[in-house]
Amino acid sequence: MAWCPFATKYELQPESDSQPAIRPTQFIVHSIIAPWTARRVYEYWRDSTNLESHFGLGYEGDLGQFIGTETRADANAGANRRADGSGAVSCETASNLQGSDPWTAEQVEMLIRLGVWLHEKHGIPLRICRSHDDPGFGYHRLYREWSTDGTNCPGDARVKQFREVVFPGIVARANGQTAPPKEEPAVALTDDDIKKIGRQVVTGANGMKSPNDSTVDWALSSFVGLTYKATQAIAADVAAMRAKVDTISVGGVDLDALAKKVADLIASRLAD
Incomplete structure (x- = not known):
């Protein structure tokens, strides 16, 4: 199993040892619909449910890892582990109770950093998944196969951020750029x-x-x-x-x- 070096390790047991191995080919981002820290996400997985994600990300950019990325986690329905052994790495991110708020700057930075690490560690290709089983990057509502009954997770604001900021940021940094180019601010006409x-x-x-x-x-x-x-x-x-x-x-x-x-x-x- 693989553990991210810049995430705090909150290992879930017995899941970490008992669940089957996967070959990580996708990274899927979620909103947990709660304003929780990474540690609080861990406590929820540990005490309140038999489901879990690989990572949890708080508003302040605090990243926790609960299961190694080469072990199955259960947040992605049909993408958790496929018949060929491939599966998705999942990250639950703190949000408001409506799931309508954008990611904070700290969350955006950590998602980019985590995405680059997953690309380098597991070879996840730098593209948005073209189908539910296509290797790449995505967000939970992108394909119905990634949820049991369909989902609106994450909200519209975060889908926009994913497409316009987070994913381009992962690609840019993985290719050696420190940040995506910034546009000059527009000046309003009087x-x-x-x-x-x-x-x-x-x-x-x-x-x-x-x-x-x-x-x-x-x-x-x-x-x-x-x-x-x-x-x-x-x-x-x-x-x-x-x-x-x-x-x-x-x-x-x-x-x-x-x-x-x-x-x-x-x-x-x-x-x-």
Whole structure:
């Protein structure tokens, strides 16, 4: 069995010795629907149920490990252990009682760190699982086979974080980057800025040397309406593309080429 060197060991017995071995091929993240520390998660598994996860993660980034990652844990239903001996490593994370809050910065950092360790230790590939038995990374509600009756775990905020922050962070750090690139913060336009831009647009489009305010207001309102329709169309296209991209292995995609295609599509829409 394998124990993570930066997790606190809270070994569950008799499960740790009595449950069968697995070959770890997936990492599945959960919300436990309780604001618990890693130690409190351990106590719950020990005293209140015959189920368990491999890891527990508190709000402060405290990571506990309850069973070695090469031993079956019971948090993932059909992914716990398959007929071929493969199985998923699971991590329950502290949440509010509705499961609606995002992970804290400390939880995000520890999930990234744990994901990198699992990739390096067990060779879990750097991709989001493309099916319920495909090796890779995922979250509990991603596939029905990972729960007995279907689940909404984790909530929408954490699914968004997983796709936009946690998983890209694992990939980046595993490839030698310290952190994903940060975007420069946007600067909001003032009302005077907007008026100035509107005046310039009307002047350039109609040859007016000094359009009055009512003409500028009309032009801006028309522009906002057209922009809204364009962005709605772009959003639909991006959503469709993302649905396809989610099924593709990160290792098999030319990300630069994909990014260029998306940029070209958006530029084309805006030009229209």
